[in-house]
Amino acid sequence: MLAQIFSIIQDDWLLLLIGQYPNGPLGGIAATLLLSVLGIALAFPLSVVVALARLSPWLMLRAPATALVYIMRGVPLLMIIFWGYFLVPLVIGTVVPGFVTMVVALVIYEAAFLSEIVRAGIQALPRGQMDAARALGHSHIGAMRYVILPQAIYNMTPSLLSQFVSTIKETTLGYVINVPELTFAANQINNRLLTKPFEVFALLAAIYFVVCWSLTQLANWLERRVAAKRAGKGGAHAPVNNGTPLAAEP
Amino acid sequence: MIDDSASDQPTMIEFKRVNKRYGDFDALVDINAQVRKGEVVVVCGPSGSGKSTLIRTVNRLEEIQSGELLFDGQNVHAKMTSKTLNRLRSRIGFVFQSFNLFPHLSALDNIMLSPLRLRGLPVAEAHDKAMLLLDRVGLASKAHSFPAQLSGGQQQRVAIARALAMEPPAMLFDEPTSALDPEMVGEVLAVMRSLASDGMTMMCVTHEMAFAREVADRVWFMDAGRILSMAEPKSFFSNPEHPRAQRFLADLRDR
Numbered sequence: 001m002l003a004q005i006f007s008i009i010q011d012d013w014l015l016l017l018i019g020q021y022p023n024g025p026l027g028g029i030a031a032t033l034l035l036s037v038l039g040i041a042l043a044f045p046l047s048v049v050v051a052l053a054r055l056s057p058w059l060m061l062r063a064p065a066t067a068l069v070y071i072m073r074g075v076p077l078l079m080i081i082f083w084g085y086f087l088v089p090l091v092i093g094t095v096v097p098g099f100v101t102m103v104v105a106l107v108i109y110e111a112a113f114l115s116e117i118v119r120a121g122i123q124a125l126p127r128g129q130m131d132a133a134r135a136l137g138h139s140h141i142g143a144m145r146y147v148i149l150p151q152a153i154y155n156m157t158p159s160l161l162s163q164f165v166s167t168i169k170e171t172t173l174g175y176v177i178n179v180p181e182l183t184f185a186a187n188q189i190n191n192r193l194l195t196k197p198f199e200v201f202a203l204l205a206a207i208y209f210v211v212c213w214s215l216t217q218l219a220n221w222l223e224r225r226v227a228a229k230r231a232g233k234g235g236a237h238a239p240v241n242n243g244t245p246l247a248a249e250p
Numbered sequence: 251m252i253d254d255s256a257s258d259q260p261t262m263i264e265f266k267r268v269n270k271r272y273g274d275f276d277a278l279v280d281i282n283a284q285v286r287k288g289e290v291v292v293v294c295g296p297s298g299s300g301k302s303t304l305i306r307t308v309n310r311l312e313e314i315q316s317g318e319l320l321f322d323g324q325n326v327h328a329k330m331t332s333k334t335l336n337r338l339r340s341r342i343g344f345v346f347q348s349f350n351l352f353p354h355l356s357a358l359d360n361i362m363l364s365p366l367r368l369r370g371l372p373v374a375e376a377h378d379k380a381m382l383l384l385d386r387v388g389l390a391s392k393a394h395s396f397p398a399q400l401s402g403g404q405q406q407r408v409a410i411a412r413a414l415a416m417e418p419p420a421m422l423f424d425e426p427t428s429a430l431d432p433e434m435v436g437e438v439l440a441v442m443r444s445l446a447s448d449g450m451t452m453m454c455v456t457h458e459m460a461f462a463r464e465v466a467d468r469v470w471f472m473d474a475g476r477i478l479s480m481a482e483p484k485s486f487f488s489n490p491e492h493p494r495a496q497r498f499l500a501d502l503r504d505r
Binding site: 128132137150 | 309311332333336337338339340341342344346348350351352353354363364367368398409412413416
């Protein structure tokens with residue numbers, strides 16, 4: 001069986017890696033990673049805004065942000081994808097490529113989840129940080145920007161990376177609206193070979209596992225580093241007192 | 251209440267019938283008091299007596315229910331835009347019990363942040379000013395250390411330098427040495443002492459009675475949200491008028 005898996009890799013590695021690109025749309029692992037990176041990268045700034053709105057004293061901001069988070073937490077991603085796929089073209093009157101629908105669905109969905117991570121990161125900081133910034137004369141927004149968010153986001157990096165890992169797995173749902181990502185490529189191979197579903201999907205699982213496991217290891221490593229730094233052991237930015245100015249960390 | 255220190259200096263901080271409640275609990279009751287320019291006032295009293303609440307109302311980290319609080323002639327608790335309040339706060343130095351340095355910034359960057367972002371100072375100027383302040387608190391060699399690498403006493407001295415960076419006409423200290431190991435109390439008090447001798451207006455909540463005796467112009471004694479006595483340290487320590495203050499001082503001696 002291993003031999004057959006290797007022969008699949010040998011024959012179709014390019015399809016698994018980049019799909020039919022450049023003769024067709026980008027697919028395979030490249031598309032999966034592109035979808036995930038775009039999804040998280042675009043969702044992240046949005047999630048900071050949602051988190052700040054969730055923590056706002058103004059109901060006008062808090063209510064819609066809270067509603068968004070609760071709806072996204074209560075609805076499967078597949079429903080969001082279907083809404084985007086079937087409803088949006090009717091509303092705006094043009095065809096939307098599956099890739100775009102998938103990115104938008106991921107961004108909205110992930111923004112809601114990331115915003116909860118960011119919110120937790122903000123609330124985990126001691127109250128004295130905000131007090132100190134306000135006592136110096138910084139506005140609420142200024143205090144968030146220069147004091148609270150840099151710390152919160154740094155502390156949350158491992159969780160953000162974990163969320164990236166789940167996003168990679170969520171991109172498989174792109175398959176149902178014909179987005180040519182990794183699962184789609186594997187299914188193409190399966191349809192062609194017809195008799196080797198077990199080998200094809202074992203290979204598919206292995207690829208996802210390797211990618212996600214590596215990233216999870218990275219998240220764990222980061223988490224240890226952040227914990228060491230919080231405990232005051234220097235850790236990441238261990239600044240030595242040698243007179244060299246050190247850039248403030250993110 | 252006795253005392254009106256015969257100073258002819260203008261008033262820097264003035265409480266006029268200030269009241270604050272948390273639900274049913276009276277945190278501050280009819281506070282009437284003044285701190286004159288250049289004066290050092292030590293606020294003492296048993297825990298829960300309202301000292302920290304009192305000092306936190308001065309820069310409006312705590313709201314009040316009634317009364318007036320004037321800082322340098324400006325009504326702190328009046329309706330005002332957040333911009334006005336922020337500008338007002340930047341003129342009141344505040345030092346916390348728990349230092350509250352920003353852990354993601356070096357000592358130098360902690361001090362430079364506000365002059366850069368609030369005053370729009372050029373980086374070179376902010377840097378030079380911050381270095382002078384670090385030198386003043388004896389920590390020029392720690393400019394690039396992060397808070398986690400500094401001892402409690404060093405962190406608190408950086409926090410004082412950070413508050414001074416906005417050139418406030420008055421400084422408030424909320425139990426600045428209570429979170430410190432005993433051997434670090436002295437270095438922080440030394441910085442406060444030098445500030446006082448430079449003529450800084452200071453309001454200090456502290457349990458350091460030696461500091462009060464030596465540096466304070468007046469000692470306010472609080473209990474249950476009221477200022478029970480205001481006296482010069484000499485008469486407060488040698489001859490406390492209020493029975494509650496007598497008991498408080500006796501308890502301190504017994505420790």
